[in-house]
């Protein structure tokens with residue numbers, strides 16, 4: 097990392113970075129797969145039949161009507177009465193995300209995905225014209241996949257990302273060393289990557305409202321206010337970000353895979369909680385498997401019927417993608433921590449500390465590798481049957497009973513990871 | 518049948534293929550849903566494409582059957598054609 101305070105962006109080595117963002121990704125995939133949804137207000141929602149299902153993604157038209165991610169389905173219907181609600185098809189999203197990556201890789205091997213629908217590409221040294229390439233990628237994704245992307249072209253990752261947000265859908269925005277002061281600096285501070293809500297609020301207290309304001313603030317002052325992040329933020333705003341596009345281990349930006357549900361009625365005892373956890377863990381296990389990950393830990397989020405959230409996390413000795421092990425870890429956390437002062441209403445099971453399943457694993461001393469291997473094969477077979485014949489085809493015996501879940505669905509797939517610096 | 522005038526349909530078909538030594542596929546004939554087998558007279562274009570008409574997509578084979586162009590897709594191991602309204606439907610107005 098260079099000491100940049102006395103540099104101008106013009107003095108840094110020239111780079112051409114693209115940031116490609118698939119527009120309204122989940123909703124666009126749904127509309128691409130089903131022409132009847134095109135041009136309509138569509139929301140991809142978890143647990144449809146329960147009134148607690150939430151909006152995971154929405155189409156342009158739904159967005160215009162006021163539908164927001166995270167809204168309850170009934171709320172979304174209120175602001176958009178002709179909203180079409182569809183359940184998420186994660187396998188399709190993963191497929192189209194991978195296909196987009198394949199297109200990007202035709203232009204450069206310097207690719208860093210950021211979540212499922214975003215990607216940085218570094219064209220430096222490829223001899224390709226960045227703007228022309230961006231246009232070609234945009235056209236190719238449209239014709240080959242039937243999806244649109246917006247692409248930002250710039251001399252660093254931060255501005256490339258910002259550019260992909262400025263004009264969408266299906267557009268290219270170029271931010272150069274010459275025009276960034278007039279294009280970027282007037283934007284609200286919150287537009288810049290990693291300037292979250294708390295940071296934005298704190299900056300506003302000092303009268304720092306735009307990205308230009310951040311750049312005009314002495315970096316030492318920002319460091320006083322925000323710590324080390326203040327310095328990074330200043331570098332970003334001043335156009336001095338020199339973080340590189342990470343090419344290896346590019347699955348890493350997926351930080352966790354979680355699946356959660358709000359139950360149709362309260363869960364009243366350990367047994368009921370275990371049933372729901374196991375069901376959720378099945379889906380988490382499936383997604384770990386299909387994305388080639390192992391979980392190095394689990395996280396359990398609970399909401400009681402009084403809307404109070406609690407969250408517990410545990411590290412694992414050996415990474416796993418076994419639904420049974422993930423469910424058992426969560427249940428252990430639950431037993432150790434939950435005092436049953438109120439019934440449970442919502443549960444989210446999340447696999448964290450993800451590692452690639454393609455890399456060799458360190459085995460724990462007390463871990464029975466052979467047994468795990470066998471369990472893994474068994475679960476792979478179950479997973480395959482569930483995929484081919486539907487999720488109800490193979491069940492854990494204890495799930496056959498009365499489960500207080502209509503449709504398991506409410507969830508988010510990937511959280512973008514921190515950027516590599 | 519004229520019910521599909523506006524809305525194109527995704528019709529899955531059985532395909533007889535020739536795969537060459539390089540692994541390239543060439544459809545030789547398709548079996549239509551009514552049981553008629555159609556020979557593929559010419560292969561005009563192969564590329565990855567979305568099917569805007571019926572949704573989804575995959576490898577797209579533009580082929581000629583009895584003097585009409587037809588778009589045949591391979592999607593996740595299954596094959597479909599875009600069956601649409603009468604004006605450029607390849608169902609052959611015999």
Ligand SMILES: [Mg+2]
Nearest residue numbers: 118119120213
């Ligand atoms: Mg997006």
